[in-house]
Amino acid sequence: MFGKHFLYILFRENGVCHKMGVTSDIHRRVNDLNRLHGPFCLKRSLVLRTDSKNEAYMLETALKCSYSGYNTPLPGEYYTDGGTEWFAIDCYSDMCNSLISFAKDRMGDGYSIELMNPSLLKPLTKNGISKQLKFQKFLEGRKAQIEALCQNTKNVRSFRTAIKLLMPSLIGVAKTDSNELSNSYEIFLSADTSSEVLDEVFSVSRLSADNDEVWAGANLCVSTQSSCKYKKASFSIPHRGDHFESSWESKGKLLTYVSMLEDLAVAFPVPPAYQQHVGRTLWDDLSPDERSLYRRAIWEALFDYGSESHYETDNKILRHRKNSNSRTIKIRRDESPGEHPYTQLNFDFSD
Known part of the structure; x- marks a missing residue:
């Protein structure tokens, strides 16, 4: 030599x-x-x-x-x-x-x-x-820390691969309303996308940090959703990754997720037809009466608080809402139904 x-x-x-x-x-x-x-x-x-x-x-x-x-x-x-x-x-x-x-x-x-x-x-x-x-x-x-480091590194690499695999099914990516703690992103995929693709995205979106000073663990993909029109993966990314960045197990890896989602949101914005779904949840689509009913059900489930009178009241609320939304529109005697086609509808959607 x-x-x-x-x-x-x-x-x-x-x-x-x-x-x-x-x-x-x-x-x-x-x-x-x-x-x-x-x-x-x-x-x-x-x-x-x-x-x-x-x-x-x-x-x-x-x-x-x-x-x-x-x-x-x-x-x-x-x-x-x-x-x-x-x-x-x-x-x-x-x-x-x-x-x-x-x-x-x-x-x-x-x-x-x-x-x-x-x-x-x-x-x-x-x-x-x-x-x-x-x-x-x-x-x-230190073995647990090193195992977390290796898993984080593998997840980051696998996330790049998962994003590449979902590109053929990608409808668009939206950056939803942000708050002082985090940015939110939603990836919309075609309805025929394999569920395994969403499962893979979810499984490789986790970061962990575990050392003598700080422990943190979070799945950045907070939920997945399927419907007849699309499939969706929702992400919540901390503005400040101090609890991650102060640990060598996850240092710099949070930025990879942020930069990839940010680039996708810019390069593939959500089409206008899907804008109505962005940032909305099941709670947003409920009426005030329905929200009240769910709140009461949650309260009773948590604290075993309820009575038959409460259920009767809730049923009256729902029956009243059903009746109020099913009002038949009356036609004036001097008008014929043919002159105003909309009066032939049985439901009033003005509420």
Whole structure:
């Protein structure tokens, strides 16, 4: 092998996450890392020699950008040189394959990537073993966070795919009334759209954050709806994603959902024929009497409050509404029905 600078990917035993970095002294770096953050399995770890430090850092940057969604930086108490270059073990195989591809594109067929020699590792002292055990316990406690990170990254990627799949059925996207907390979007799809498409959009619209300071979890797709005219997915996106953005598990991912929905709303506005449905709910289409009836039913269901008199009153309200909406329009004696066709209708819709 040629070159004095090394780009390495270290596979850590017991999984959870792995380490990537650059050094000019691979022997010293591997032993320092193994003593603090090991044990590492060198039989599954890769090292690439490069002709210059710039070459090594260029390839390292390419890997960092490609797998930023899996980055799991260490907190201050464990931070050492390279403390931000830890990644979830889920992306280990893909990162190794990407390193091979980047190296070939950058350096041609003369590049050299090899498995590390296990003889590089020195025997550990009792203090070194103690530090390894302490770090392992820390990683085990962080496992839920790293799993949330991986799931968020997969959801973002799957959301892009889901949007692409629903494009043939897309009627339009509306940005509905917003409030001080969030923006709302509605995606309208043709009525013959497969229900599986809506289910997929719903399932990949979730973000989670879980660390020592904050926990948050939300399904950004708050509901789906089917009718004889269309299918619809409704989204509620927080204006300020502080509870997400302060956590590395979901950092930056909320913006992906916002930008995609915003672009769709601009590029594919809802046609005028569907504007009457935008921003409306079942509650909006109820009459005041019907709303009163539902409120009473909810109150009784929650607090077991009700009597026969209440039901009789509600029935009278509904009967009165039915009768008032079914008034027959009288025709003056000096007019014939043929002169005013509308008077032949049996219902008055003026209410």
